[in-house]
Amino acid sequence: MTSIVANMHPSAKPEEVRAALEQLEAYVSQGCPGMPAPARASLSTVLGYTRQLEGDLSDLELLYNMTVEASTSLENELSMRYDAITSFLANTSHELRTPLNAVIGHSELVMEELADDDNHRHDQDLLRIRDAGKHLLALINGILDLSKIESGHVELCPEDIDVSALVRDCVANVRPLARVNQNQLDVNLSPAVGMVHGDPLRIRQCVLNLLSNACKFTKAGRIGVAVCRQTDSRGEWVVITVQDTGIGMTPEQLSRVFRPYAQADIRTSREYGGTGLGLAFTRSLCECMGAEVHATSELGTGSVFTMRLPPRLRARVS
Ligand SMILES: Nc1ncnc2c1ncn2[C@@H]1O[C@H](COP(=O)(O)OP(=O)(O)O)[C@@H](O)[C@H]1O
Numbered sequence: 001m002t003s004i005v006a007n008m009h010p011s012a013k014p015e016e017v018r019a020a021l022e023q024l025e026a027y028v029s030q031g032c033p034g035m036p037a038p039a040r041a042s043l044s045t046v047l048g049y050t051r052q053l054e055g056d057l058s059d060l061e062l063l064y065n066m067t068v069e070a071s072t073s074l075e076n077e078l079s080m081r082y083d084a085i086t087s088f089l090a091n092t093s094h095e096l097r098t099p100l101n102a103v104i105g106h107s108e109l110v111m112e113e114l115a116d117d118d119n120h121r122h123d124q125d126l127l128r129i130r131d132a133g134k135h136l137l138a139l140i141n142g143i144l145d146l147s148k149i150e151s152g153h154v155e156l157c158p159e160d161i162d163v164s165a166l167v168r169d170c171v172a173n174v175r176p177l178a179r180v181n182q183n184q185l186d187v188n189l190s191p192a193v194g195m196v197h198g199d200p201l202r203i204r205q206c207v208l209n210l211l212s213n214a215c216k217f218t219k220a221g222r223i224g225v226a227v228c229r230q231t232d233s234r235g236e237w238v239v240i241t242v243q244d245t246g247i248g249m250t251p252e253q254l255s256r257v258f259r260p261y262a263q264a265d266i267r268t269s270r271e272y273g274g275t276g277l278g279l280a281f282t283r284s285l286c287e288c289m290g291a292e293v294h295a296t297s298e299l300g301t302g303s304v305f306t307m308r309l310p311p312r313l314r315a316r317v318s
């Protein structure tokens with residue numbers, strides 16, 4: 001009650017309001033000497049309402065306290081569950097990763113041994129085993145990465161980074177991927193970009209996700225990578241743009257592209273593979289670093305993914 005009254009009447013102290021009410025009540029109980037009858041009736045009505053309001057406010061205060069208490073205990077409960085899920089995933093992923101790596105490794109080994117004997121009869125089956133294993137492994141790694149970020153268990157190690165050098169390095173990494181689909185890779189790094197302060201490993205992961213998508217969803221096309229500095233009303237940014245002339249997306253597909261497991265449609269996921277976790281991971285990572293990632297796209301024409309980094313990224317996950 002005290003805090004509500006104080007909030008509603010910032011200039012009057014609750015005790016002053018209560019004292020004024022009591023004085024008025026005493027005056028009414030004495031029959032309001034000197035006051036005309038209609039005014040007396042109105043005053044008693046107002047006083048009645050005020051007392052009722054005071055009761056309602058007191059109930060509200062009780063309700064407010066109960067809600068705060070419930071939400072705090074819910075928050076604690078959720079945080080405990082998150083921790084349990086994360087440690088469960090960390091343990092399970094280890095248990096799953098080891099045998100999966102064995103499945104992948106052995107299927108390749110058997111394939112090589114049979115090839116030495118010029119036996120290719122089981123190649124299709126062995127390839128299927130290997131690819132299914134690889135897909136499952138990518139899925140497990142993706143789920144773990146995402147759950148780590150979402151439960152705040154990601155560590156950031158910021159340092160001064162030459163963004164152009166970082167992007168140039170990422171581009172060198174994906175050149176073989178671009179070549180597989182006969183894509184041309186054009187790089188435009190503005191020399192004046194300079195440094196940002198952030199975690200190079202995490203920024204690299206994001207850039208590589210965008211680049212590998214561009215290489216994957218573009219065939220015999222062009223992929224443009226640019227880095228520049230921009231200033232807007234919110235301040236200065238280093239902007240990394242990955243543009244492609246690939247399959248593009250409908251507005252509806254684009255609207256859910258950053259959601260976990262979201263792939264354009266069944267045909268796309270069948271044709272291009274993947275887990276649908278890369279962009280969800282990229283967005284979560286950007287959010288926890290204080291960066292941004294956006295996309296525009298047109299079906300059949302291509303897509304543009306833009307990452308915007310403030311000069312000083314967050315050093316700690318909030
Ligand atoms: N450059 C792109 N061009 C067209 N579609 C894209 C592009 N990047 C992402 N997408 C769409 O967004 C989906 C999600 O991407 P992502 O999270 O990286 O998952 P994955 O690559 O494993 O499918 C992709 O399956 C695809 O449908």
Ligand SMILES: [Mg+2]
Pocket residue numbers: 209212213274278279
């Ligand atoms: Mg991807």
